[in-house]
Amino acid sequence: MLVIFDSLFFPNLTLQAGDDKKVGHLWRLKGARERLRLVKADLMEEGSFDAAIMGCQGVFHTASPVLGHPCCDPKAEILQPAIDGTLNVLRSCKKTPSLRRVVFTSSSSTVRAREGLVPSVPLDESSWSSTELCEKLEIWYVLSKTLAERAAWEFCEAHKIDLVTVLPSFVIGPSLPPVLCSTASDVLGLLRGETEKFQWHGRMGYVHIDDVALSHILVYENENAEGRYLCSSTVLDNDELAAILSARYPALSIPKRFEKIDRPYYELNVSKLTGLGMKFRSIEEMFDDYVEYLTEKGHLSSVIV
Numbered sequence: 001m002l003v004i005f006d007s008l009f010f011p012n013l014t015l016q017a018g019d020d021k022k023v024g025h026l027w028r029l030k031g032a033r034e035r036l037r038l039v040k041a042d043l044m045e046e047g048s049f050d051a052a053i054m055g056c057q058g059v060f061h062t063a064s065p066v067l068g069h070p071c072c073d074p075k076a077e078i079l080q081p082a083i084d085g086t087l088n089v090l091r092s093c094k095k096t097p098s099l100r101r102v103v104f105t106s107s108s109s110t111v112r113a114r115e116g117l118v119p120s121v122p123l124d125e126s127s128w129s130s131t132e133l134c135e136k137l138e139i140w141y142v143l144s145k146t147l148a149e150r151a152a153w154e155f156c157e158a159h160k161i162d163l164v165t166v167l168p169s170f171v172i173g174p175s176l177p178p179v180l181c182s183t184a185s186d187v188l189g190l191l192r193g194e195t196e197k198f199q200w201h202g203r204m205g206y207v208h209i210d211d212v213a214l215s216h217i218l219v220y221e222n223e224n225a226e227g228r229y230l231c232s233s234t235v236l237d238n239d240e241l242a243a244i245l246s247a248r249y250p251a252l253s254i255p256k257r258f259e260k261i262d263r264p265y266y267e268l269n270v271s272k273l274t275g276l277g278m279k280f281r282s283i284e285e286m287f288d289d290y291v292e293y294l295t296e297k298g299h300l301s302s303v304i305v
């Protein structure tokens with residue numbers, strides 16, 4: 001895996017071109033030749049991040065496996081890279097005297113998979129998903145994010161590392177890499193009329209990809225930021241989402257309804273992040289941007305928004 005750094009924070013790293021298929025789009029970003037450094041590192045390799053992190057003030061730890069359904073061994077495929085990988089990165093942070101803050105990308109799924117949700121009380125950052133429930137339901141990704149964030153808090157408290165975590169809901173918006181990540185392809189499926197993947201998603205919060213990036217910068221730069229930050233614009237049932245999208249993009253064959261599945265109602269309280277000045281883009285803005293991007297890239301036939 002490759003870590004991306006800004007030379008403002010990481011002036012001493014050697015420039016490595018890497019695999020063009022994987023990182024070519026990064027080198028084509030404005031200012032990349034002057035400000036970008038790519039360093040090869042592996043979450044599962046002890047000490048792999050030492051050289052990359054040495055001399056840094058800020059570390060944004062985002063890498064984690066995002067597989068809806070592991071092929072055979074969830075522990076090896078999802079849990080270990082998420083948890084051990086996080087601890088591996090944090091061990092490198094611990095060796096770095098210049099470090100100011102670590103921002104860790106968690107997930108809103110770490111607050112909502114639990115018993116006893118009260119529909120009238122929006123979930124906030126004090127809530128944690130139940131690891132027992134995750135295991136019972138075999139929701140390995142949710143379990144991996146919950147255990148990884150918990151491990152990060154324990155490690156950073158024990159070693160006095162300034163940690164802030166961002167908990168995005170389902171991320172929507174244009175991708176930089178040419179290959180769509182798994183959640184982006186699920187949304188493409190929905191826009192093409194498939195129900196299978198979105199059936200399973202049920203009720204979900206949504207957030208614009210640029211707002212997720214901005215939130216990471218906001219909590220890094222704001223001295224007063226502390227703890228966990230839910231990062232989400234709107235929570236919708238999948239049939240509410242489909243109704244909004246099919247009315248907005250009539251040229252697409254978006255499913256009109258989904259089979260009702262038994263999922264608890266919840267809302268997310270994001271006042272902690274909006275209290276730092278964050279303003280979230282609407283569901284219409286995030287999908288307009290995503291549909292425009294997919295159309296431009298040829299994933300969707302021409303759509304007028």
Ligand SMILES: NC(=O)c1ccc[n+]([C@@H]2O[C@H](COP(=O)([O-])OP(=O)(O)OC[C@H]3O[C@@H](n4cnc5c(N)ncnc54)[C@H](OP(=O)(O)O)[C@@H]3O)[C@@H](O)[C@H]2O)c1
Nearest residue numbers: 001043062063064065066081106107168169170171181183
């Ligand atoms: N997409 C969402 O809706 C959403 C919502 C909430 C939170 N998040 C979080 O956001 C982060 C990025 O997710 P994404 O949706 O953008 O998915 P993604 O494109 O699949 O990104 C995951 C990244 O983690 C790296 N990674 C995975 N397994 C690894 C391993 N064993 N060793 C080294 N690197 C590994 C991948 O590197 P390679 O490409 O080299 O494999 C990739 O760069 C994740 O932490 C995810 O949990 C995503």
